[in-house]
Amino acid sequence: MAESPLRFRRKQVHAQLGLRERGIYLLPNLFTTAALFAGFFAIVQAMNGFYEQSAVAIFIAMVMDGLDGRVARMTNTQSAFGAEYDSLSDMVSFGVAPSLVIYVWALKPMGKLGWIAAFIYCSCAALRLARFNTKLDESDKRYFQGLPSPAAAALLAGLVWVSYDNGVAGNEIFFSWMKMKWVAWSVTLFAGFSMVSDLRYYSGKDINLRSSVPFVVILLIMLSFVLISYSPPEVLFFVSLAYGLSGYVLWLSNRLKQSN
Numbered sequence: 002m003a004e005s006p007l008r009f010r011r012k013q014v015h016a017q018l019g020l021r022e023r024g025i026y027l028l029p030n031l032f033t034t035a036a037l038f039a040g041f042f043a044i045v046q047a048m049n050g051f052y053e054q055s056a057v058a059i060f061i062a063m064v065m066d067g068l069d070g071r072v073a074r075m076t077n078t079q080s081a082f083g084a085e086y087d088s089l090s091d092m093v094s095f096g097v098a099p100s101l102v103i104y105v106w107a108l109k110p111m112g113k114l115g116w117i118a119a120f121i122y123c124s125c126a127a128l129r130l131a132r133f134n135t136k137l138d139e140s141d142k143r144y145f146q147g148l149p150s151p152a153a154a155a156l157l158a159g160l161v162w163v164s165y166d167n168g169v170a171g172n173e174i175f176f177s178w179m180k181m182k183w184v185a186w187s188v189t190l191f192a193g194f195s196m197v198s199d200l201r202y203y204s205g206k207d208i209n210l211r212s213s214v215p216f217v218v219i220l221l222i223m224l225s226f227v228l229i230s231y232s233p234p235e236v237l238f239f240v241s242l243a244y245g246l247s248g249y250v251l252w253l254s255n256r257l258k259q260s261n
Contacts (some may be wrong), residue, residue, distance in 0.1 A: 040094025
C-alpha cells in the first residue's frame, strides 16, 4: 500500500528536526500527560461550576506544556510520538477546554451566538496547531505565525479567573452598562481569529539562557515573581492581553515604517 502524502510529509519534518520515528520516552511524556490531565480537569470543573479551578488548571497545563519540550531536548529524548502526542494534548488543553469553560461560564445564555463563538475558537485552535505542525521546518524561529494556542487559552482562562476573583459572574453587568457575556464573546472571537491570522508574535526562542545578563534583568525577573504572587489573576490576564495585542502593535509598527 502506498504511503499517504500526509505521513510522508510528517516523516520529512521529523527527519529535519532530528526526531526519532519510533520510541516512547517516559519523562517528557509525563509532562505532556500532566498537561492533558489539567485540560480535562478544567472541563470537568467547569461542568461542576468551579470556574476558578478551571482557569487555574489551564494555566497549569501551560506550564506543563512548556516543560515537556524543554525536558525532551535537555535529556535528548525527542521522538515523533512525543511531537504528535504533544499536539493532541494541546488541542484538548488549549482548544477544547478553554472554549467549553468560557461557554459554560458566560456564553451559554446567548444561545446560538454563544456556542458559535466557542466553536470558532475551538476550530481556530485546531487550524493553528495544524499550521504550526506543517511549518515547523520553514518558519522564522523568532516569531510565531498567529497567536499561539497556549496564549489564547491564557486569555480566556485569565478573563474567567480575574472576573471570579473580583466577584463578577458570567451573566452579570459591570460598570453599570456592560454585560460580561458580551465581553467574553468578544474576547473569545479575538483570541480565535488571532490564532489563525498572519500576525507575528515574538516567540522568545532566540533567548540564550546560558549567556550572561545584566544585573537589572535579575531584578526584573524577581519583580515579576512578586507581582504574580501578589495578584495572580490580574497580572496573568493583563500579561496575556498585552501579548495578544502585541501582534497587532507589531503589524501596525511595520506598516508605519513602510509608509515612511
